[in-house]
Amino acid sequence: MVELNLKQIIDRLNQEFTGEVRKLIFWYDDNADFKDDISSVELENAKIYYLKEDNQFYTKYYLEKEDTITNYLIYAPFSKPDVKDNHLEDILLYSKRFYADRASLLSVDLGIDEKNKHVIEKHIKFFANKERTQRFYDLEIENFNRKNILVGLLSAICKTKICSFEEVLRIVLTDGEIEDNKFLKEMAKYDLVEDFWRLCEQQFGYVDDNPTLEKLIVTLFITYTDRFIDGEVPVPWRSFVSSKQGNIIAFLDGLMNNIMYHDYYNSLSEKISVGLKVENSFSKNEAERLVKCDTFKHFDKIIISWIIGRLINEDVGAKLNDLSIPELCDVRKKMHFGDCFKNDYEMLENAYYIISNVNYNVSDSLDKIIEQYKESDYIIDSCYRRFYYSLDMIEDTTEYESLQSLIENIYTNEYLNELLPKWNKCFSGKDGLNVIKLQRNFYRNFVNNTKEKTVVIISDAMRYEVGKELFDIMSDDPKCKASIDMMMSVLPSYTRLGMAALLPHSELEMTNDYKVLADNVLCNDLAGRAQVLKKYDPESACVQFDDIKSLKKQDLRDIFTGKQVVYVYHNQIDARGDESKTEDEVFNACREAVDEIKTLINRISTNANTYRFIITADHGFIYKRDKITESDKISGVNGKEAWINRRFIVSNDAINDTGVCNIGLGYILGNDDQKVISYPLSSNVFKVAGGGQNYVHGGSSPQEMLIPVIDIKMEKGHMETKSVSISLVSMIQKITNLITSMDFIQSEPVTDTMKSTTYRIYFCSEDGESISNECTYVADSRELDSQKRIFRLRFNFKNMKYDKDKQYYLIIKDDKNEIEIFRHAVIMDIAFADDFDF
Template sequence: MFIIQNRIYSYFERNPQLHVLFIFDKMGIIQTELEEVKDWSDGYVYKVFDGAWFNTKYAIENTWKEKRVVLLFPVGTYPHSEEQQLQFPLLDMLKANMEYKEDDYASYMQQYNLPERFRGFIKKNIAEIMSSKIQNILNGHIDSATFSEDLVCRAFISNYLGDKKLLDWETIIVKMIILDATWEEKKRTDFWHRLSRNLDASKTANDKLMKLFGVSYNLNASQKMKSVAECLKYNCITQLLDVVPGDSYKQYKISSSAVLDQINKIYEWGTHDRLLSEKFIQSMRILASDIKEEEIINIYGIDANYFYYTEALCWPILQEIVEKKLMADPEDVNDRMRELSLKLPADSHIQIIIRFIEQSALFYIQVRGLGTLKLNHTKEYVNKYITEFYLVDMFYRKTLEAYHDLITKENPIEHMLNVAKRQMDQEYAKVANLLNLEWLTCVEEKGAWFTETGLKHQEDFYANESDLNVKQVIIISDALRYEVAMELMQRLAREKNMASIEAYQAMLPTETKFCKLSLLPHHSLELIGTDMAVDGTVLATTEQRTAHLDKYREGGVCVRYEDVMNGDQISTRELFKRPLVYIFHDTIDEASHSQSPFEVISACRKAIDQLSVLIKRLHATWNVTNVVLTADHGFLYNDMKFEDKDKHNITDASVEKKTRYYLTDSDEYVEGIVKFPLERVSAIKCQMPLWIGVPVGTNRLAASGGYNFAHGGASLQEMIIPVIRSQQKRTNKTEKVGISLMNHNLNMVSSRLKFQLIQSEAVSMTVMERKVVCCIYNGDDPVTQEKVLTLNSTDATNLNNRVYEVTLNLQKSVSASMLQLRIYDADDQLNPLIRETVKNNTMIEQDF
């Protein structure tokens, strides 16, 4: 509905003799609305005066003689003074007809029962108030109790910004900042022109900005919101800091906590709103570029308690941390990364850099805590690996995962990150090599050929794990290293099925063609050429393996992972009615032989995702009670180039040679090589005595095959394989994760409390998640909203992933200086888990 058009009709309806209605559009508002009118009733002519006096007069008297004429004169074409009126060429017609008047303010006030004090304001603005756009915006907001000049001026400004709904001041200011830095020149020019023409709206906007920022927009500047953006940026960063004499931006300093509260709301809205955040951050970067983060850091330092962090503020902080602290004090670096991560938007690309630095710090923390790697017994080495060192492998892999994510985007500290990554590569290579040097030295000195490790043997897997009393699925995931399986266990902890993990010892060589087939039931394993026969047959295909399995368990079948996941519902259900199914999963090994750094790391992540889904479906969808997951071998991985000088040259005659092992009939000593009788380190029988030679430590041999990703040797990473047993049963968990506060010195600043909760242990097979409710009370009266939080992290290795930041905002005025934070279990809101005193350092204002 077009209100002005209807009012025009009413003129003619009230005055049947009216021929021409003259409209003198003083502000351009009427023309703007009438331009959107597509249809006029029969008998009406709408014309915008184009300066042709004679043609217009002729048309009125002749062409439009039988019509009702609506003649609009834009600014500059109609008389203003009495003298101009006397010279108005159509004065005779004007006197014989009528002029459109915006004189509805009295009826408007009467309609809404508005107080008399608003008469002047409404009279001045009635034309704009009565326009259809403003009426639609104000619809539902106008009555005698809620009407205010501020309300109407916000409607005007909302309209100028192109919105069809009433905006609050936070959104208006955010959009003004965005518009002032936009490339849409016409839209920006039109906004400022319309705002400047409405004196009430422009004064209201100016007063609001002055009250908040002490500065306002400057109509004479090309960037009109520049000072506002600068003040906003400066105070968002430094509001918790006392001004120092060398601060060249201190003229912007705001000390009022109530004002800071409102400024924080503006900044949070701008940076977190899904539709506005990207444009707002970019606009702030442009308008507030003279508030230089590097200058703030020069004044206050990298360790200052900054309230908000812009990306530009993070770069110099991150650079100094990587350059000077990462290796020297990784514990402190890890804490800083947690703080930074919580203060930045979750989708900021800096989060990837933070994750890289955090994982690097965890890697160094773990390495520093290893203690001696020279142990007395092979069992001690195995225990060292499955309790401590596997985390070194895991953190190295996760750091590389983050690194390969971050290198896809440019960043100003790219060189420093590359240096840090290369340093970590070298550190990992050194410590992994040292561990395995000592490990193999111990094995050789004991002369036990891995028989005293305390681990079950891979070739006994089927005999140990098969269960003839239930349907069973056995998953063999090629190259699923123990540390990757441990991360998979964290994922499985979220499910209702119960899972456990045990380490087994793989055969040598730790090569797929030997180890994978040893996991099938068998009576004998025999070397034929360079292949291994199972019960006298080389099982090269899935069909051959199925035929072999059926001999031990009738109806048993071997399938590929892809065939299971791509199968239709009927065939899959039939498949898992069989008593025993072997599923061969090759994601890691298949992708990693390409030696692409990205492929190796991403394949591990992909395998965790695939296997967690597969196990869940086996239990929940396909009704399999008993699932066992294992690997044929692990792997060594170094994300660095292996030069020819780093590859061990072997002159021994060999039956087969790869980068991590070779088979030979010679038992002669070779420097840098440990030799084991093949029949002593595996269940493989040979027609003639053979030895397997493996390089000490983590060295590679000069041979065909991969160097970055390698297996076949006797390192702990290659030999220790996981066996995960998952049972379909509802959890018997009775204990929930514990919670505690990170800091007990709680202060309400700018009408809000930010605090961090720690989930004290990971969700596991024995400990369940906990849902909590957080709220602040004045006595027994809640003064903030309730915040519900689910503590469900399964990460047992990184405390940072079990820290949650909570923000509670005051919702009512509170005069008490001491309040109380209470945190309840959602299932018991009578007995708080935590009660903590909160100092109220602010008074809230409700006029924003």
């Protein structure tokens, strides 16, 4: 940073006095700032002559007669006299003046040409502060012209890291108030406000006799909208459309897509939306015009309303701009406000799939019913679950009430009421237990013959479609080999019986007081189950998920060391669904169950040297959001000596009533038990006391009885990791210097699952020719504070002719695999002449 000090002055004077020709240099020190210091100055090739106001004649004689050989610095601690009063004026004609003012020193120190020194002089007040001046120096501007100097001054005021007007405007709009902006006030102190608005005109086409930030923002947003909607913007907006669309799009895209400024864009968009009355400017029937535009949130609301209308009319073939409803939802989710409406679009996607099955059909053959469920029907249940999972995440669902009613009607009347009667008709036949593997044979079929240490995770009420979601997620893990099978649960599809069936046993029975025994052992708790399991495998254990989920590495390892089989009991879904106060949270519980099991598998495989897992369930469930009406209840079951549940009755006698099926318990368990299981033919329930009606299980349906068996083998010694990423922070669209510094950010800190990565960053032409040095950066920061993960790289560009009409690119590559992960287009506008074309 430049300072008015003697050393700097001496260095400059010594440069002036080089050469063989005699030189005379006059220094008029107007304020006598250096009067006390001049005596200590020693020049290498000149002497100092002290000029006084009353010795001009002698000085003239001395310099032209007495000593005509020596170089002299003629120092005068006063201002230069007017020409008529200056007797040395003729000597000044063939000598040189020396200036020690701040503007001159700054110009020399920075390499600013004399013709641009007036810009520094005009704004010299800016350089009165050392910190402010240092910020200007830190911008490392090269090839100074009037424009670069002014942008540099504005950049220093806004404390940007680079000399860029885009960065200046970004700071002004995101870090200050719009009406009373602190940066504009600061610019006014140094006579820079007019230059700020001229740059807005030059780069963004904003022209206004009385410019304001609010009108500038309106120009930016309306111009962006004009570019991406089909047709013209509303008539009152058209005067705001700028001719500099490209620059505006690049600028607003930079705000939208940058993780550091994303929220600022949303705030500006909301403010301008209110001011422009966007809701009144675009009607609901203009959705087709807005498919590609995401300037304002309201555009998504219009598109969502259009989708709702089509779905309510069951028009699943409807399209906008040749996009089907699922395609449209997918496109909008990836646009700027996709995060804000993610739940809405996902809810609509799932509604679309359910409505697409309005003419649902199923076979009369059990094996075909099961095959169809395994291949496609499970998706209907999954979409119904995801529909409500997303709907429950939306704050105001008023607009979706009609759609919700339609979904309920289709799911219950078109799907369940078509599927379940056919299922039960086939299931009660002679081949009901001969189509797929049975739950009561689980240990023999899946566990008994394995030579590997195996963890069996039994997730209470994880029905097939939830298990399929877990399977799909695990299959995406490169360290995991997964397969999925299906088996038929016992009936009643209830916890006490299903848990017993999953244990190894020779005999499974239900006592007359409806307790369940495996090999004569009561196994309705952990101790009983462990006793049964140890009989068949002494090196085994039974544990509760809640008891191990937070264990430290060594404690977790101690549980699994020396064990051949460990049964882990997980209860997330059933625990929430069986409680009347939380049954509507059951779909949230399904998502949480998948996440918990995935995490547990990774923890055990990483920390406990166990790599094979089998995930299954005791039973599934049926859930419907609409409250069950009295017409959906089968009455007349209370008072019987029986085990009575909403979805089943176990008793000595069959219930012969319309809509009720009966099957022998002995047939289900493979013994001679004479008790009878009665269950609803459809999704109806028995009328019993107590709360909880939406979530049910125990009956006979694919949702309750078809349960997953997921076999997983994890790769030994492999831990799931991802590479940390880096992204551009500096909002730079144009390169104007041969040396340019840019800021990047390491998006995530390095952790045990996020690994450090080396990146190579450089610039190239559209033909792939490198035009800069290549920077290598190792992204290995563990800082939690994102600001501390920002880093700066400096690029030196080739001194060559660049075509401003061609594209050049910033490239980021993963050094390990040479994969390009980022490409950012820039304009190369390196000029060596003053191009400040206001």
